[in-house]
Amino acid sequence: MKNKDILKTGIPGLDEIFEGGIRRSNSILVSGCPGTGKTIFSIQFLYEGARMGEPGLYITTEEKASEIKSYANSLGLNLEKFEKKGLIFFCENLFRDSVKLISLETPLKTIKTKNIKRVILDGLTLFEYLYSDNINEYRRGILRFLSQVKQTNATLLATSERSNLDFNNISYKPEDFLFNGLIFLAAVRKGYSFERVLTVVKMRGQKHSINLYPFSIGHGGIKIHTKQIPFSLEKEF
Numbered sequence: 001m002k003n004k005d006i007l008k009t010g011i012p013g014l015d016e017i018f019e020g021g022i023r024r025s026n027s028i029l030v031s032g033c034p035g036t037g038k039t040i041f042s043i044q045f046l047y048e049g050a051r052m053g054e055p056g057l058y059i060t061t062e063e064k065a066s067e068i069k070s071y072a073n074s075l076g077l078n079l080e081k082f083e084k085k086g087l088i089f090f091c092e093n094l095f096r097d098s099v100k101l102i103s104l105e106t107p108l109k110t111i112k113t114k115n116i117k118r119v120i121l122d123g124l125t126l127f128e129y130l131y132s133d134n135i136n137e138y139r140r141g142i143l144r145f146l147s148q149v150k151q152t153n154a155t156l157l158a159t160s161e162r163s164n165l166d167f168n169n170i171s172y173k174p175e176d177f178l179f180n181g182l183i184f185l186a187a188v189r190k191g192y193s194f195e196r197v198l199t200v201v202k203m204r205g206q207k208h209s210i211n212l213y214p215f216s217i218g219h220g221g222i223k224i225h226t227k228q229i230p231f232s233l234e235k236e237f
């Protein structure tokens with residue numbers, strides 16, 4: 001792969017897992033239970049792009065753009081600075097009421113006119129609100145959006161919720177099959193606490209590690225400890 005075709009995620013440790021980075025124009029789904037770090041992951045991905053001069057768009061389904069910005073600030077990632085420079089854009093209030101989507105035309109137009117290179121969709125629940133009672137329409141809705149973003153050559157990172165993630169018995173969701181890449185974030189119980197772990201389930205057309213890695217959240221966001229084995233799994237070795 002040529003250097004210009006590779007995108008650095010900006011998550012310390014992740015590009016190493018991907019042996020350099022990910023292919024541009026791919027779609028990646030970051031999936032996990034509540035509080036596992038999906039939004040922080042998204043913020044870092046966009047921040048890294050802006051830092052490299054690549055315009056990014058944050059589409060937020062449930063939180064306000066102002067909440068995302070102050071969340072990022074609390075991690076030491078100043079998105080507002082890049083917003084002022086025209087390198088980061090937000091799209092919020094997608095629903096007129098709780099179910100009626102205004103349009104995905106607005107974010108798609110922003111992607112084209114602002115030459116957006118990185119798109120965040122946080123999260124896919126957007127499509128659940130729209131097609132909750134029709135699984136085929138749900139899949140088709142997501143696929144349509146994926147193909148519209150792909151046409152612009154932007155790289156898409158979406159988040160999705162899981163209510164349960166047992167690594168010994170994973171039940172996959174329909175959207176897991178639709179994206180080029182799939183990353184699971186989880187908290188695995190170890191004694192009286194939990195340990196954060198990450199694994200890359202798939203990345204079509206690219207070699208990557210399939211290990212489970214421990215990660216931490218702190219100033220700057222997520223940091224993956226690629227040289228460590230999760231404590232929670234230590235006994236198995």
Ligand SMILES: Nc1ncnc2c1ncn2[C@@H]1O[C@H](COP(=O)(O)OP(=O)(O)OP(=O)(O)O)[C@@H](O)[C@H]1O
Pocket residue numbers: 032033034035036037038039040041074075161217218219
């Ligand atoms: N500044 C910080 N320092 C350390 N840990 C933090 C910090 N900010 C957040 N966290 C941890 O990160 C977790 C949340 O991460 P995040 O908001 O990305 O989760 P999420 O997967 O998007 O959750 P949800 O599904 O509810 O949207 C918090 O529950 C907290 O444990």
Ligand SMILES: [Mg+2]
Pocket residue numbers: 038039040
């Ligand atoms: Mg979130």
